[in-house]
Amino acid sequence: MELFFRKIGEGKPLVVLHGVFGSSDNLYTVSKNIADLGYAVYTLDARNHGQSPWSDVFDYDVMAADLNDFLNQHDIQNPVILGHSMGGKTVMNFAAKYDNFEKIIVVDIAPRFYPTHHNHILAGLAAIKLDELKSRKDADDIFSQYVSDFGERQFILKNLYRTDDNKFAWRINIPVISKEIYKIGEEITFDRISQKPAMIMRGSDSGYVKEDDFEQFKQSFPNAELVTIEGANHWVHALKPAEFVSNVVRFIKA
Incomplete structure (x- = not known):
């Protein structure tokens, strides 16, 4: 599957994935701000979202495979990969199965199971x-x-x-998303330990990521850090864009 994407800027590659019911538009403003600092930022539409193709198959395995195909199609090597919510779980699943990344950034989501709340x-x-x-x-x-x-x-x-x-x-492909919505909350499991740097960014007012969640994540990513953005809820990038951008750029440069 060839995903729709937008590319902003030139430089070190950063790939950005949105959450359920979203699109590449959702993180466009912060992506542009990051690109202006000297990065090539690719914002993707997940399958069944935005301008990407629709499919009856909708789970984290195929979305991770879509991401891998995208990187191969565009010859993107060792990018930093960032995902918010559903996109964050896609990033985690990708990192559990593939090696073509330098660092990962997971925004306000944990590997654990979440009950359906949509x-x-x-x-x-x-x-x-x-x-x-x-x-x-x-x-x-x-x-x-x-x-x-x-x-x-x-x-x-x-x-x-x-x-x-x-x-x-x-x-958005409402019939398929409705049918498969329970899969959006599925637990992501790791069969290996990665020494590559990772960051979980959470909103202080969100509740999606707890201390125990980070400790679970760190078992698979020992070089992980947890960043809490004060005054932000689940939509960290929308409520606190300056803090979001500064932490992403700091982590990329580290």
Whole structure:
């Protein structure tokens, strides 16, 4: 599968992966800020997201394989690889199976199992009937009955777009994501120890990554560090972009 991507800047390669329901747009601002400091930043759309192809197969093994194929297709050697949430688990699974990376950065996610907690989102998406929509406001009015947080709604509704014939369509494969959503929370297991540098970055107000989670991660990545961004929740890059960029660049340079 050939993933859609955007490349910003020139220099040492950094590959960036987004979370579930997201796209390469989500981390574009921080990626551009990093690229401006002298890096080639590749932001990818995962399968079934953004402008990448859709598939009935959707799990961390195939997403890690997609990442490996992308690196091979574009002859990218030993990049730093960063992933947020679902993207972070993809990065961990990639690092458990492949060697083509210099360092990894995992943003606000741990290797452990997470129970499914997206049912309200999926119910809201199912309630939006595309053939009946007159405007994006109509979609937001419907979606707000299921997702109360304005920022969360806007994040997900960015996937709604108008086609060339002025109809509405989704950039996410809702049927497959709905069917396989439990796999997004699956535990990532490591059958080997990697001495390559790794970092987990978490938001102080998130709760996704606990001290025990980091200790588990460090058993497989002894040269790992934990960075906590004060005042940030799960969306570390959106709430604290300056701190996010400075820590990523510091880690890359170390």
